Amino acid sequence: MSKMTENAAFSQNKVLTIDTMNPNVKKMEYAVRGPIVQRAMQIEKELREGVKKPFTEVIKANIGDAHAMGQQPITFFRQVLALCSYPELLNDNMFPEDAKSRARRILQACGGNSLGAYSASQGIDCVRQDVARYIERRDGGVPCDPDNVYLTTGASNGIVTMLQLLVCGEGASKTGVMISIPQYPLYSAALAELGAVQVNYYLNEDKCWSMDLSELERSLAEARKHCNPKALCVINPGNPTGQVQSRQCIEDVIRFAAKEHLFLMADEVYQDNVYAEGCQFHSFKKVLFELGPQYSNTVELASFHSTSKCYMGECGFRGGYMEVINMDPEVKAQLTKLVSIRLCAPVPGQALMDLVVNSPQPGEPSYTTFMKERTATLSLLAEKAKLTEEILNTVPGITCNPVQGAMYSFPNISLPQKAIKEAKALGQVPDMFYCMKMLEETGICLVPGSGFGQKDGTYHFRMTILPPTDKLKILLAKVKEFHLRFTQQYS
Amino acid sequence: MSKMTENAAFSQNKVLTIDTMNPNVKKMEYAVRGPIVQRAMQIEKELREGVKKPFTEVIKANIGDAHAMGQQPITFFRQVLALCSYPELLNDNMFPEDAKSRARRILQACGGNSLGAYSASQGIDCVRQDVARYIERRDGGVPCDPDNVYLTTGASNGIVTMLQLLVCGEGASKTGVMISIPQYPLYSAALAELGAVQVNYYLNEDKCWSMDLSELERSLAEARKHCNPKALCVINPGNPTGQVQSRQCIEDVIRFAAKEHLFLMADEVYQDNVYAEGCQFHSFKKVLFELGPQYSNTVELASFHSTSKCYMGECGFRGGYMEVINMDPEVKAQLTKLVSIRLCAPVPGQALMDLVVNSPQPGEPSYTTFMKERTATLSLLAEKAKLTEEILNTVPGITCNPVQGAMYSFPNISLPQKAIKEAKALGQVPDMFYCMKMLEETGICLVPGSGFGQKDGTYHFRMTILPPTDKLKILLAKVKEFHLRFTQQYS
Incomplete structure (x- = not known):
């Protein structure tokens, strides 16, 4: 018996199979952690195992996960969380008084003064x-x-x-x-x-x-x-x-x-x-x-x-x-x-x-640092939003609206007819085909527009503006290069 | 227009009403945080506001919430959580090495070495x-x-x-x-x-x-x-x-x-x-x-x-x-x-x-303390399980199986026919009537057996064994007293 037939026979005996499970769950889709991200994780594993690729690292711009992209947590927040986790630290003199008073206030509101209640x-x-x-x-x-x-x-x-x-x-x-x-x-x-x-x-x-x-x-x-x-x-x-x-x-x-x-x-x-x-x-x-x-x-x-x-x-x-x-x-x-x-x-x-x-207020010891960190993070994001829009709009065949807010750009991409045909022949949505090819050739992980919905006949991708500026520049240069090559290849 | 008519008229204009909402949600019930617990919270508020009651505090034995009942967290766990929350503490010498190495290992597995990813x-x-x-x-x-x-x-x-x-x-x-x-x-x-x-x-x-x-x-x-x-x-x-x-x-x-x-x-x-x-x-x-x-x-x-x-x-x-x-x-x-x-x-x-x-292992600096804390907590629970069973079984009309494990006893209570009749006349399930009366008279918050299901014609309550031993003894004494009084009142 072949492996597949074996599996099928085996599967028929299961209580819970793809045919007997909740049909609503089957219909659910979540592109942000979909097939392209799964493939990106495989590629990362292959790189670790020494498989040769045209790139040395996967750059993930698929999900709004700021800390994973190197953004630092706000010091004050983490100090209070540490104090709440291990209240012994309230006796230590390494923490500012406003952090301690916030922690005391939160703990007093918890059952048994514990985050564990x-x-x-x-x-x-x-x-x-x-x-x-x-x-x-x-x-x-x-x-x-x-x-x-x-x-x-x-x-x-x-x-x-x-x-x-x-x-x-x-x-x-x-x-x-x-x-x-x-x-x-x-x-x-x-x-x-x-x-x-x-x-x-x-x-x-x-x-x-x-x-x-x-x-x-x-x-x-x-x-x-x-x-x-x-x-x-x-x-x-x-x-x-x-x-x-x-x-x-x-x-x-x-x-x-x-x-x-x-x-x-x-x-x-x-x-x-x-x-x-x-x-x-x-x-x-x-x-x-x-x-x-x-x-x-x-x-x-x-x-x-x-x-x-x-x-x-x-x-x-x-x-x-x-x-x-x-x-x-x-x-x-x-x-x-x-x-x-x-x-x-x-x-x-x-x-x-x-x-x-209930963040630090003027006059409290942590206020200055808090504001400095907050402003630095938001300014950097504003800078990267601008950078992303500008560079993408230099690419023939990519049109990008201003990134006015949030953490993403969602540029419109022109795909050549030949590419659309090839994708369809492979049973793939054209912008999935495009993004998957970009991942394989450049290591850049984006999410195809089809994962979010778009007008019929238009194609997009979503990319976060979160990578550190130097990496974001590399990413945008690679996207540009890839898009030109892709367009040429299918023209 | 009376308040009620006003509300009704108002409500008719709403998109989301009790009649248009998801009917499955309406069917859901959760006695552990049901009406009796809501009433207990009201009573606590009344006590704070100075309302006179035949008791001075509400003792909650309705939910398996150990820390709220005074159980202390395991030191090692909280040390590692504090270190993970604020990794600056890794440079401090107040934490044992095994806590630090666990924290480092967890952080290394997090995106951007942050619990925030x-x-x-x-x-x-x-x-x-x-x-x-x-x-x-x-x-x-x-x-x-x-x-x-x-x-x-x-x-x-x-x-x-x-x-x-x-x-x-x-x-x-x-x-x-x-x-x-x-x-x-x-x-x-x-x-x-x-x-x-x-x-x-x-x-x-x-x-x-x-x-x-x-x-x-x-x-x-x-x-x-x-x-x-x-x-x-x-x-x-x-x-x-x-x-x-x-x-x-x-x-x-x-x-x-x-x-x-x-x-x-x-x-x-x-x-x-x-x-x-x-x-x-x-x-x-x-x-x-x-x-x-x-x-x-x-x-x-x-x-x-x-x-x-x-x-x-x-x-x-x-x-x-x-x-x-x-x-x-x-x-x-x-x-x-x-x-x-x-x-x-x-x-x-x-x-x-x-x-x-992945708790502390023999030879690691935190092992002894960890084992001492763990054993103390479990021994105390074992003691309270025994105590609960023994005292409840001294009450005529209460029969309690041994609390072999978990955190609850679920004794069978005999309710006089007159009490059952009165409850039904009030549109209440008899053991809800019993528990609500106990709450009002003694400040003890239990969950009626009907919230968990029971054989028709039998009545129970669930109580946790979590209160501190001295409080548990008071609680059990009050339950006994109440049960005797209740039985007499309705005989």
């Missing part, structure tokens, strides 16, 4: 209070009730939880959720998982990936023919597209949601990552309240933040929060019950979230 | 290797492939993920999952969430909560009339029931699963919590392999462990792992994809899991 389901009380005060400061005084704040396991967990609450129905009454295209594939994956209908609206690439009201209307009208659209998701600053939506645009979206009776979900994890001149971050919450009580008393909104992005880049801690506005009290009780079953978000991540929203 | 989706490689070696040692040399190990966000997350993979179908072909009654309500909640069929099998209270083969057969046969039972879940040592299953029983269960074509899920988070003489923890994996290749090559098994219980009690870190045996390779690829969408388990929890499976 479960927190309340919704999160540690004093952390939620600090989050509320942060939101109020950020939004120029718009009030925030700590009871509306839920601490989460990264933003992803909050987003999936909210979608889970929203989804119901079958057939034409099945819940539809509007998401931007291109999108961050957590959304499509979560909707597949929940068996909800993904309703696409396209961002306008020609207008720097802005949201067009007419496109929202088109998308919604079409969706209403076959499902029950209930929610509209916006990622601002944008992932994978790096745009920062204007205040006007956000206002339009809120009016649209109010008029069309849609629940709003605002993914605002890149709120500090704004680089382009003239661009500014406006939270949906703030604009909602500026539109007056007609909106602020009615429109249902959930917004999400995280410790993973901005100047912190602390992805590994899985810290985050969501704020819910105008949520029905009965539904809120259900939400609290739902999160209680997972017991609580990781407590070290909650502590870190607290530090982000 | 995402790990690989399945977990940090070297941690999975350490887990595999731990399992091999624990199981007397039965091999463990690190590729079969997934690091999780506590055990809960692993259990829900496995159930999610298993569930499919509609109507009579809908997936059924067999769970013990009494059960830990994560299981019933997850099955409700996934829309799967909960198939109950009853533990034998008269035989110290053991599993009876005949009961498994009865349960399965009945379930097959209306669903497609695919998996069998076992919690050993038991939650909420505190039993430790015998080797023979585990063997019987494995043979049953093999014969009946069931996927086995073994929740073994209390594997170090074994107190009773003559009792021993046997992992399902080990027994499976001892049964020979006929079983070890075929039976599909997922087993779960966590940093939250045993002598560690580090619930807040949400660390855990699962090992999958004989899983179809295609399904395993789907599992890896599924976990990749959540990016990774919290990295501090992964680091802590590593320390649990």
Whole structure:
């Protein structure tokens, strides 16, 4: 019996097979850690084993993982986390007083004064209070009730939880959720998982990936023919597209949601990552309240933040929060019950979230260092955003919108017809074919645009702007070289 | 317009209401953090505000949260976590060398040498290797492939993920999952969430909560009339029931699963919590392999462990792992994809899991202290298990099985007919009525047996054995007093 037949026979006896497993899980896709990244990891292993390649290292620009790309953690945050982990250090004189007082405050709010106790389901009380005060400061005084704040396991967990609450129905009454295209594939994956209908609206690439009201209307009208659209998701600053939506645009979206009776979900994890001149971050919450009580008393909104992005880049801690506005009290009780079953978000991540929203203040001993580190990180990102846009736009066949914010560029790439044909003959999506070839020839790991969604007939890739400047320059030079060679090869 | 009418009118305009939300979420229940615990928190607030009560503090014995009950963390674990959080401390001479070398090893395995980087989706490689070696040692040399190990966000997350993979179908072909009654309500909640069929099998209270083969057969046969039972879940040592299953029983269960074509899920988070003489923890994996290749090559098994219980009690870190045996390779690829969408388990929890499976060894500087702390914690738990059983059994109308393991006793309570009638008149489950009354009169917070499931007409409560010994004695004395008073009042 051949190996394959053996496997098949063997597999038939299993309880859990590809044919008997949850079909929704099969439909889920997540390009950011998809086949191209798996191949990149294989190549790294081959390099370690001495296999000869046309390059000596894999440069990963596939995921917004700042520390992995060399960004340093904020000293103050890590000092407090060390103090909380091992409170004996509170007796040591090596830590500044503000770090110690933050640690004492967090520990006092923990059961048994330990990060090892479960927190309340919704999160540690004093952390939620600090989050509320942060939101109020950020939004120029718009009030925030700590009871509306839920601490989460990264933003992803909050987003999936909210979608889970929203989804119901079958057939034409099945819940539809509007998401931007291109999108961050957590959304499509979560909707597949929940068996909800993904309703696409396209961002306008020609207008720097802005949201067009007419496109929202088109998308919604079409969706209403076959499902029950209930929610509209916006990622601002944008992932994978790096745009920062204007205040006007956000206002339009809120009016649209109010008029069309849609629940709003605002993914605002890149709120500090704004680089382009003239661009500014406006939270949906703030604009909602500026539109007056007609909106602020009615429109249902959930917004999400995280410790993973901005100047912190602390992805590994899985810290985050969501704020819910105008949520029905009965539904809120259900939400609290739902999160209680997972017991609580990781407590070290909650502590870190607290530090982000309650960072050193002027006059405190750690303030100067904190501000220096924060500013340096954000300035460097702004520099790299500019560099990426400029160099990519020098390549014939690559067009790159300004990276106004977030951590990614999503350039449009022209692929020769011959390449498209060859890809299709191989059963591959053309930009996957392109990115895989780039990986094999240059060691650069990007994510094909098809993993995020794009207009038919257009091709893109997403690359992070996170590699250290010298490496980023090498990466961009290699991308340029590869693109020219690829274009020539298939012309 | 009255407040209520106003709310109703208001609510009708919401997108997300109790009527339009996900119906599966509504069905979920989690007694461990249910109404009685919410009331306990209210009472604590009332006490702080100076409201007079017949007691001065609420004693919580509702949840297995060891640190909140005063258990101290293991020094070595916290030293390494502090070093990993703030690696500057590696230059300090206050930490033992073995703590430093563990920290260095963990950091080297992290992207950018930072706990702040995402790990690989399945977990940090070297941690999975350490887990595999731990399992091999624990199981007397039965091999463990690190590729079969997934690091999780506590055990809960692993259990829900496995159930999610298993569930499919509609109507009579809908997936059924067999769970013990009494059960830990994560299981019933997850099955409700996934829309799967909960198939109950009853533990034998008269035989110290053991599993009876005949009961498994009865349960399965009945379930097959209306669903497609695919998996069998076992919690050993038991939650909420505190039993430790015998080797023979585990063997019987494995043979049953093999014969009946069931996927086995073994929740073994209390594997170090074994107190009773003559009792021993046997992992399902080990027994499976001892049964020979006929079983070890075929039976599909997922087993779960966590940093939250045993002598560690580090619930807040949400660390855990699962090992999958004989899983179809295609399904395993789907599992890896599924976990990749959540990016990774919290990295501090992964680091802590590593320390649990790679603890100080003889000859290392921290060994003596580590062993002293570990032994002290487990001995104290053993003492409290005994104390709880003994005192409860002195109360007429309370019958308590030995607390052989885990962290709970689940005594049977006789309730007078008059009390049952009064509870029903109030629309309450009788043991909820009993526990709520106990909370109001004594400040003791237990969870009614109905939250875990029990044979019709029997009543129980779950209490943890975690309070400090002096407090536990007070608690038990108060329970006794209350039970006598309650019985008299309703006789």
